[in-house]
Amino acid sequence: MQEIRLSVEQRREALKSAYPKWEKKTIAAHFKEQCHHYRDNPLIMMPEYTVTYEEIWERSRRYAKAMIHLGVQPDDHVAILMENDPDYIALFIASSMIGAIVVPLNTQLQKEELTYMLRQSDTNWLFLHQVANKEEHAESLKGVIATLQRDADSPFKQAVCIPMKKEKAPAIYQHWNYFIKGAEAVENAVVDQRMLETNDPDSCVAIIYTSGSTGLPKGVMLTDDMMLRSGFATCYTRAYETGRRNYASLPMYHVYFLQEGLFAASFVGGGMVTCQAFQPLQSLELMEKYNVHDFLAVPSMLVALLNRPEIKNTKLNHLYALLCCAAPSPVPLWKRAVEELAVTEIGTGCGGTEAASTTMLTEIGDPLEIISTTVGKVKTAGVAGDPEFGNKSVTYKVIDPDSGETLPSGSVGELAVRGNVVTKGYYKKPEETAFAIDEEGYVRSGDLGTIDENGYIRLLGRSKDLYKVSGETVAPKEVEDVISMHPAVNQVYIVGVPDKLTTETGAAFIELKEGESCTKQEIRNLCRERVARFKIPRHIWFVEASEWPLTGTGKIQKFKLQAIAEERLKKVKQTGTK
Known part of the structure; x- marks a missing residue:
């Protein structure tokens, strides 16, 4: 029997009544x-x-x-x-x-x-x-x-x-x-x-x-206030009802679990269904056991869950909402989710730890085209907002990645965010803080994107070299430094490439010292000893010194390495050979 639910408007009115002002x-x-x-x-x-x-x-x-x-x-x-x-x-x-x-x-x-x-x-x-x-x-x-x-x-x-x-x-x-x-x-x-x-x-x-x-x-x-405001803004934007139950096998150390899940649900007496680590079959069982209303996921989780044959016999009568963040998901995946999970309120979003989790969410009822091609627009915040930011928690602008200057409306550039949920700085990192935060309090996001006339934000890649593996950010230089410790390695560069399972993964190009030898397994073993598993490059290629794409001043052009990596992976897919 399908659970009877209040409309989005009724749920938001209930939140307004429960929280007439922000304390x-x-x-x-x-x-x-x-x-x-x-x-x-x-x-x-x-x-x-x-x-x-x-x-x-x-x-x-x-x-x-x-x-x-x-x-x-x-x-x-x-x-x-x-x-x-x-x-x-x-x-x-x-x-x-x-x-x-x-x-x-x-x-x-x-x-x-x-x-x-x-x-x-x-x-x-x-x-x-x-x-x-x-x-x-x-x-x-x-x-x-x-x-x-x-x-x-x-x-x-x-x-x-x-x-x-x-x-x-x-x-x-x-x-x-x-x-x-x-x-x-x-x-x-x-x-x-x-x-x-x-x-x-x-x-x-x-x-x-x-x-x-x-x-x-x-x-x-x-601060406390930043984290709670962010949670309430999600609660209000997604119209949480009293007793909302979210399923999230996301780690508790991550702002996605804390803000989009725990803190948001706490404003309506809701709860979090979770476990030690994501397993698709266990996820279905837990959502059925606890009558879950909302599934908080990343694309790799959603794909794995939809691929389980048991989904056809799982009773998910109470499930009606799905939030899938961390990376864009194609229209076919959203369609599968709607058909097989029978969810009626789907959405995606984006943000960052610097802004206490998501600052952008698609709106309930947005078409699949919007959900699959944007990360939404600045989420509504109700009483947690501020008149300075249009009664929302944040405001965005687009800046020149090199100069930091504000660009005209509709321009492509680096997104920068300011608001009452945005950090004032990094702990004991004055230089990084000074670079990331301008005099007005705008924090550079590291994302390239554009904001359309309706406020929807499209991400176009990273302004730097960071990439995300199942929602976890990887800084290539950290892993490059580890691989460089191998006595046979002369130089190494890592780029992020698309991956069906984890959205992105690492591809390492390694030049060995003349006369030295090394295997891919040695590189992986070295990484396993010093960095988390998600940071280990899935693809490793050994190259000659003459193969590096260089600028006129001799610098490695990483964007060209990325194109080379994607071309190699495309060839592997077509021919089955590396």
């Missing part, structure tokens, strides 16, 4: 209110269990007390390296509760990448799963933790490990149970007082890392 709040204060109002509603639904709003709040309070006992101070940096787990959300809320700043870490990253982030972010405390995303992080980081604790110049203090296997975690970590027990020594009044003292919605609540064109990740500083 700035910390994330902790927001969830305190929501967890009281929607106490019995499920907030996090995992494959084997459900956690309600009230239970999340109780956990958050307990963890906040345990953090205080541990010694966490206001403005301390709390890094979280965990798989999807309700405790992740509880630790995030608890950190806000006591005025600490969360540093979410990508579980796919390797030791060297994580070490850089722990140091660069001035992390004081680390909470981690013993094993996350099949990576033995507790084991691989034990030496790093010991070094940080011995380093007189490091602010690092302690790491708490949540066991995930029979073997004990290294002794350098404080055990999770010992950490939890510390809550017994702290009175509720102490947490209440700390929450009162640190009640500043305009202070930094999270430092979320994003890749940069230099190859080194940058920590985007976001």
Whole structure:
């Protein structure tokens, strides 16, 4: 039986009634209110269990007390390296509760990448799963933790490990149970007082890392108010109804999960159905089990799910909405989704960590042509908007990628964004901040595009060399530096190329030193030791020095390398030979 739904207009009117004006709040204060109002509603639904709003709040309070006992101070940096787990959300809320700043870490990253982030972010405390995303992080980081604790110049203090296997975690970590027990020594009044003292919605609540064109990740500083406004803008644009249930197997460390999913749903007492990692069959089972209304995906997930034969026998009577972001999807894929999932409200969008997730969304009812060729227009924000930005959260302009000058309407150039959800800078990166943000507060997006007369934005590629693999940004230079460590490699350049499964992937061109030899497998093994799996180039070609496309000054022309790579892949597809 199909669920009876309110119209888009009725849902938005309900949101206007519930939120007649915008009140700035910390994330902790927001969830305190929501967890009281929607106490019995499920907030996090995992494959084997459900956690309600009230239970999340109780956990958050307990963890906040345990953090205080541990010694966490206001403005301390709390890094979280965990798989999807309700405790992740509880630790995030608890950190806000006591005025600490969360540093979410990508579980796919390797030791060297994580070490850089722990140091660069001035992390004081680390909470981690013993094993996350099949990576033995507790084991691989034990030496790093010991070094940080011995380093007189490091602010690092302690790491708490949540066991995930029979073997004990290294002794350098404080055990999770010992950490939890510390809550017994702290009175509720102490947490209440700390929450009162640190009640500043305009202070930094999270430092979320994003890749940069230099190859080194940058920590985007976001405030409570930025994150909550972004979530509400999605809630309003997509007309969330009370009790909205979203399915998203996206990682909790990513703004897509946090903003488009968790925070947006929290304004209407909605919940997130999730799991440790995306599996198409399990996804269908979970959407059926929990009567999901909305599927948050990236194109590779959508394709994999639609290819499962079980989809024909899965009861998805409650599912009616689909948001597929991170990369454009062709019309045939959207048509398949509409036909096989019976969704009636489909859309796509784009944004960035610097703007607290999506700033653009297609509108409900937009035709497939618009959905497949644009990333929408600036999303409506309701009371979370600002008159300065046309009662929305942001405004865009197009600039010259080289000079930074504003271009006339209709021009093709680099998109730049300004608004009340946009970061004021990167943590301890003054030069990158100065380059990215102009005097008016516009942040360069790194995307080339154009804005049409109706406000719809079309992306035309990256202004730099970054590309995205299943929504994860890759900076080629970071991987080039790793491959260059091989003693046989003279020089290497990597470009992003289209890929059916992951939207884009890396293609590496490698010139070896004269008289040296090397195999593709050696290159892949070297990468596996030092970078996340999604960063490893899928295509590797060895070239001669004479084959490099050079400028008159001898610089490698990457756009020509990209054309060469695509031509090679086209030939492979046609002939089956490399």
